Amino acid sequence: MGTWDIGPFDNDTAADFSYTVDEAPAEKRADVLLAAFREVTDTGEDYLDADLAVEAVAAAALVAAQCPGGDPVTTAYGPEEPIPPLPPELRPAAVAALDRVLGKDSELLELWSESGEAGPWRAGVERLRAVLTGAAAGAGAAQGG
Template structure:
């Protein structure tokens, strides 16, 4: 049996934990997807202890999804992103999610975070990805109604 190599890239979707979460998001009923994005962000943002990679990576992917819906948001093009988004389907998200995403990303970048620890050891090449997402989230925060993500 051929051994599968795990995904470990600097993009918000390019690791096993994020890819698994994206697969679950894709498989979920469309009416549940917005709640799943919120839950991923809230899990990271509300964590007051050591933040595991398994909670941080889905929150980064969720933040990237929220950011992609905003003006000047980065397009979603990773092969590990949810297939429905890559196919151009829409996703309804609440207007308060950019603020929650900023809080989640802030928590992920804190000292007590496995994601930060691992990327610090790897030379911190993923930090600019997070900075770009945060910059978009910090800009105009009005989410357009159900637009397709590219």
């Protein structure tokens, strides 16, 4: 894992994912993010590959950046092209993917545990999840749900 820090874009795989996001037409960027979430959640109970997990965390950071309380993605390793407004329906998909990344049989979680930096990394992922969960709940309340 070519990783230099604990942030969602602080590794080679996430930087490559940013390029994939940038290469997609603006109207298809939400689809790229959703595909990253589905790659993770569609693994079911199977072992989750670290690269898939990294992409899902990066995608979740992009969705969370558009939520109340979310942090903007300002790293040079994130997408260079602007992310258009994303549909709120991406939020629960992002939460489900993050739950899988933090769950059983996640190679990424294992790698962070072996590195001794699992606590700070996990706290960052849990912060993304909290922002996404809060925004999803707020959207549901605003829609009368």
